[in-house]
Structures are given as C-alpha cells and as structure tokens.
Amino acid sequence: MALGTRPFPFTVVAHVLGIGAAIMVLVWCINFRGGLAWESTNKSLIFNIHPVLMLIGFIILGGEAIISYKALPLKKEVKKVIHLVLHAVALILGIVGIYTAFKFHNESSIANLYSLHSWLGIGVIVLYALQWIYGFLVFFFPGAPAGLRSDSLPWHVFFGAFVYVLALATSLLGFLEKLTFLETSGITKYGMEAFLVNFTAIVTLLFGAFVMLSVLSQAPPEDDFSYSTI
Numbered sequence: 009m010a011l012g013t014r015p016f017p018f019t020v021v022a023h024v025l026g027i028g029a030a031i032m033v034l035v036w037c038i039n040f041r042g043g044l045a046w047e048s049t050n051k052s053l054i055f056n057i058h059p060v061l062m063l064i065g066f067i068i069l070g071g072e073a074i075i076s077y078k079a080l081p082l083k084k085e086v087k088k089v090i091h092l093v094l095h096a097v098a099l100i101l102g103i104v105g106i107y108t109a110f111k112f113h114n115e116s117s118i119a120n121l122y123s124l125h126s127w128l129g130i131g132v133i134v135l136y137a138l139q140w141i142y143g144f145l146v147f148f149f150p151g152a153p154a155g156l157r158s159d160s161l162p163w164h165v166f167f168g169a170f171v172y173v174l175a176l177a178t179s180l181l182g183f184l185e186k187l188t189f190l191e192t193s194g195i196t197k198y199g200m201e202a203f204l205v206n207f208t209a210i211v212t213l214l215f216g217a218f219v220m221l222s223v224l225s226q227a228p229p230e231d232d233f234s235y236s237t238i
C-alpha cells in the first residue's frame with residue numbers, strides 16, 4: 009500500500025518534530041531532573057540517561073534510519089549503507105539506554121522488569137536486533153539470491169514498521185509511568201514539568217506518525233530513491 013503523495017513534506021515535518029522532541033527531553037532531564045550522570049550518589053541522575061538515550065538514540069535516530077530512503081537524494085546503494093548504519097547506532101544506543109535503567113534499579117535496590125513498559129521494552133529491543141541482523145544478511149552481506157531478497161522485502165518493511173510502532177508505544181508508556189511516579193511523589197499535576205513531559209510524549213507520537221507517512225509515501229519511479237527494488 010502506498011499513498012499517492014511525494015515524501016518531501018512528510019520527511020521535513022518528521023525532521024522538525026524529531027529535533028523538537030530531542031530538545032524537550034533534554035530540557036526535562038537536565039533542567040527539571042538535575043542532569044545526567046553515569047556514576048553518582050544521586051541515582052536519579054543515572055536514570056535520566058535512560059529517557060534521553062531511548063528517545064534521541066533509539067526512537068529518533070531509528071526513525072531517521074527508516075525515512076532515509078525517502079528523505080535523501082542519494083544513490084540507492086549509499087542510502088542502504090546510511091539506513092543500516094543509522095539503525096545500528098540506534099540499536100546500540102537503545103541497548104546502552106536499557107542498561108542504564110537496570111543500573112539505576114540495581115544501585116537503588118529496586119526490582120527489575122515488573123512493568124508492562126519494561127516487558128515491551130525487552131521485546132522491542134530483541135525484535136529490533138533480529139530485524140537488523142536479518143536485513144544485514146539478506147540485503148547487504150553476504151546478500152541472499154535475488155528471489156529471496158524480493159520475497160523478503162515486503163516482510164522487512166512490514167516487520168520494521170511493526171517494531172517501530174511498538175517502540176513508540178513503549179516510549180509513551182515510559183513517559184506515562186515516570187510522570188505518574190513523579191506526581192505520586194509530589195510534583196504538581198498541572199505544573200510546567202507535567203506539561204513538558206506530556207507534550208514531549210505527544211511530539212514523539214506525531215514524529216512517529218510522520219515517519220509512517222514517509223514510509224507510505226510514493227517516491228517518484230524515475231529518481232531511484234525508493235527501497236522498492238533493492
């Protein structure tokens with residue numbers, strides 16, 4: 009299924025929303041939550057790395073990797089490398105981001121993996137890694153025979169979109185969960201911070217919507233920008 013629309017407006021709006029969400033999560037974690045630290049006696053600063061890496065590293069870079077085929081006026085072979093490298097960076101930052109949530113829990117004597125957010129989070133990172141490995145082997149190195157590549161492509165697109173939507177949902181649950189913890193421990197329900205967190209989640213959701221619109225948009229057949237004939 010494809011929309012009969014050019015990708016250009018969708019990819020531009022996605023970039024703008026991605027930059028907006030990145031700024032918002034940094035302002036939240038640095039200005040409102042005290043900053044980021046790998047080692048600290050204030051364990052909340054270790055936790056703060058988690059939303060920053062998951063949103064900027066995993067969701068936004070992952071979204072940019074997805075739309076790279078539609079957003080960049082480059083040769084398909086170059087875009088293929090950009091696509092797989094951006095996804096690899098997103099995956100690595102996602103793994104480090106999840107590690108920081110475990111580190112925060114372990115150093116604060118809090119149980120691990122008790123929430124729906126954490127269960128979906130583990131599922132998302134495992135599926136993302138499997139999708140990357142399969143894509144690498146079939147489309148890049150060593151590369152599968154032409155028949156298997158063309159049979160795999162619609163599944164690669166479907167599964168990639170599915171995992172990405174799951175990642176978006178998981179990040180929204182993360183914002184909800186953290187804000188609920190904060191409100192339970194005293195921050196004002198209609199205060200600046202609560203609005204900032206909720207709007208960051210909304211901008212993230214809109215970013216995801218424009219990533220999906222870019223995927224569904226129709227690259228002009230003559231420009232060789234589409235991933236449809238890898």
Ligand code: HEM
Nearest residue numbers: 059062109110113120121123126129130175179182183186
């Ligand atoms: C797709 C992106 C994300 C993934 C894959 C993810 C994954 C995870 C995982 C696996 C844990 C469990 C750590 C443990 O049990 O020790 C966790 C914890 C947590 N995450 Fe995320 N996370 C994501 C984004 C976010 C975001 C954006 C926030 C916003 C603040 C957030 C907030 C939390 C909170 C509050 C916890 C601790 C409570 C809990 O374990 O549910 N996460 N995350």
